[in-house]
Amino acid sequence: MRWVVGIDEAGYGPNLGPLVQAAAAVRLPDDDPSGWDTLRPVIRRAGRLANDPRLVVDDSKRVYLGVNALEKLERGVRGLFNLTEATAGDLLTRLALGWCVEELTAEGWYDPASPSPVATTVDAIRKHAEHFAGLVPKDVFVPLPHAVLTSATRFNRVVEASGTKATLLAHGLIDLLRVTLATLPGDESVVVLCDKQGGRNFYAPLLQEAFPDAAVLPLLETSAESRYAIDGLGRVVSVAFRPRADGDSVAVAAASMVCKYLREVCMAQFNAFWARHVPGLKETAGYPVDAKRFLDDIRPAMERLGIAEHAVWRVK
Numbered sequence: 001m002r003w004v005v006g007i008d009e010a011g012y013g014p015n016l017g018p019l020v021q022a023a024a025a026v027r028l029p030d031d032d033p034s035g036w037d038t039l040r041p042v043i044r045r046a047g048r049l050a051n052d053p054r055l056v057v058d059d060s061k062r063v064y065l066g067v068n069a070l071e072k073l074e075r076g077v078r079g080l081f082n083l084t085e086a087t088a089g090d091l092l093t094r095l096a097l098g099w100c101v102e103e104l105t106a107e108g109w110y111d112p113a114s115p116s117p118v119a120t121t122v123d124a125i126r127k128h129a130e131h132f133a134g135l136v137p138k139d140v141f142v143p144l145p146h147a148v149l150t151s152a153t154r155f156n157r158v159v160e161a162s163g164t165k166a167t168l169l170a171h172g173l174i175d176l177l178r179v180t181l182a183t184l185p186g187d188e189s190v191v192v193l194c195d196k197q198g199g200r201n202f203y204a205p206l207l208q209e210a211f212p213d214a215a216v217l218p219l220l221e222t223s224a225e226s227r228y229a230i231d232g233l234g235r236v237v238s239v240a241f242r243p244r245a246d247g248d249s250v251a252v253a254a255a256s257m258v259c260k261y262l263r264e265v266c267m268a269q270f271n272a273f274w275a276r277h278v279p280g281l282k283e284t285a286g287y288p289v290d291a292k293r294f295l296d297d298i299r300p301a302m303e304r305l306g307i308a309e310h311a312v313w314r315v316k
Contacts, residue, residue, distance in 0.1 A: 001028065001029060001030065001139055001188055002027070002028060002030055002033065002188055002189045002190065003025050003026070003027055003028075003029055003184050003189070003190040003191070004025070004026050004027075004028050004034075004035060004190075004191050004193065004249055004250075004251045005023055005024070005025045005180055005184075005190060005191070005192045005193065005251055005253060006022045006023070006024050006026075006192075006193050006194075006250075006251030006252030006253065006255040006256075007021065007022070007176055007177075007192065007193070007194040007195075007255055008021070008022060008060075008194070008252055008255040008256040009021045009022075009169060009172070009195070009259055010060065010256070010259035010260045010262075010263045011259070011263045011286070012165070012169070012313070013269060013288070014285070014286035014287045014291060015197055015272055015286060015287070015288055015291040015292070015295075015314045016068065016152070016270065016284060016286030016291045016295070016313065016314065017152075017263060017267045017286040017315055018149045018150055018152075018153060018155075018263060018264055018266050019149070019150040019168060019172075020147060020148070020149050020260075020262045020263045020266075021094075021147065021150075021173065021176060021259060022145050022146065022147040022148070022158045022174035022176070022258040022259045022262070023145060023146050023147075023149045023176040023177075023179075023255055024142075024145040024251050024252075024253045024254035024255040024258055025142070025143055025145070025180060025184060025251060026039075026140065026142050026250055026251045026254070027060075027139065027140055027141040027142060027188070029139075029140075033191060033249070034249050034250065035249060035250030035251065036247060036250060037153050038084055038137055038140060039057075039136070039137070039165070039250055041054075041135050041136075041137070041141065041302075042054055042131075042132050042135045042310075043055045043056070043080070043132075044056060044057070044135050045057070045058045045059040045062075046058040046059075046062040046063045046065070046072075046274070047062065049116065052216070053131065053266060055076050055079045055080055055128060055132055056072055056075070056076045056096045056119075056207065057076055057080060057153055057164060057253050057254055057257065058253050058257075059249060059253055059256050060073065060253075060256040060257045060259065060260035060261075061081065061256075062256060063076060063260075064233065064260055064264075066118070070119040070264060071106045073121040073257060073260060073264065074118065074119045074125075074127065074261060075120055075124070075128055075199050075263050076257055076262045077131055077251050077254075077257050077258055078117060078120075078125040078128070078129070078143060079125060079128030079129050079131075080132060080254060081129075081142065081144055081145060081258075082127075082129040082132075082133065082259075082302070083095075083125065083267040084122050084126050084129065085116065085123055086115065086116065086122050087112060087113055087114065087115060087116055088111065088112055088113075088114045088115075088116040088238065088265055088311060089111075089112020089113060089114075090112075091116050091265065092104065092112070092147075092149070092262070092265075092279075093112075094143065095145060095146065095147045095258070095262065096143065096146075096147045096149050096262075097146065097147070097148055097149070097175060097179065097281070100147070100148055100149040100150075103149075103151050103153075103154060104151065104178070106151075106153075107151055107153075108273060108305070108307060108311075109269050109270045109272075109274070110192060110266075110269060111269055111272075111273075112313050114268075114269055114272075116265060117154065118264075118265065118268055125304075132308055136269075140178065142186070142254075143183070143185075143261065145254070145255065145258045146176055146179050146180055146183075147258060147259070147262055148171075148172040148175050148176060149169055149262065150172065152310070152311055152312055152313065152314050153310065153311050155168060155314045155315075156314060156315050158171065159207075159314075159315055159316055164316075165316045166197065166200070169197045170197065170206050172209040173197060173206065173210070174206065174209055175205075177210040177211070177239075178191075178194065178210055178211075180209075181233060181237065184279055186236045187234060188235065189235060189236035189237070189238075190235060190236070190238070191238050191239075191240070192237070192238070192239040192240070193242065193248060193249050193251065193252050194239070194240070194241045194242075194252075195241070195242070195243065195244070195252075196226075196241050196242065196243050197241065201226050202218075202221055202226065203221075203226050203228065203239070203241055204216050204218050204228060206255055207228055207230060207239060211230055211232075211233060213232060214230050214231060214232035214233050215230070215231040215232050216228055216229075216230055217229040217230070217231060219238075222243070223243075224243070225240060225241065225242050226240070226241040226242075227239070227240045227241075228240075236298035244298050250267060263288050264307075267285065267286060269287075271283035271284065274294075277298070277304075277305065278297060278298055278300075278301050281294075281297055281298065282294075282297075291313075294311050295309075295312070295313055300314075
């Protein structure tokens, strides 16, 4: 058996709302590192028969599509990880790193007491989780994922200091690598799979920063894949960066879904907060063009509330 860890992000492109990064781990047989065959009895890819009772696990762009998109995403994430928390605060406290939760409490739109799940019910989630747990193959284990949420305030501070928002992806990746490797039980080997970070091909310095006492050995550095061995962590660890890694592995797909789901939970609160202060306000997903419209619509309310633009609008 080995651990396969997927790392992904959601919200890198928008001007509004948080950037979310997540790491999801799955303990899988050595002969099925992708996990799709091993977990076929309990999960399915998106777009299959609607009456299939298995959890939908796939690239979040394929899951969050069509009718009941949020419900499908929520059911998959919460069922896979047995997340039966009834408030957003409890959910984020369980998944997000500690400093992220602390910073969220300073956001005017964040309401930890708001009900969550938002598109289904705790009872329904519990049934899905029990079904998954009852059928998952022996020796396969899916621990809780870890998440990093970067608010607009931190986003702007880091970008202004470094000159690029790619720095944020690097910071989040380092945090996720450290906490994930520190919390995986046992001494079995670990394979970490990530999407390419900002299109770069060279990641040895980033990995060395994540593990300063280990030796990072580049094995391959091309546009198709960058792969590294990390020696000195007490177990065999390799890290691979590939474009569009979401479909390669259950772990990466699960991380993709966690990112998208947590961002949607936050955006629901973000939109609700501003709608309370701007009657008739049309909600936004935070992406360019519509984000500018939204900012113009809420600007008078921002002035009344004393909320600075840098606390709402991401500079890149």
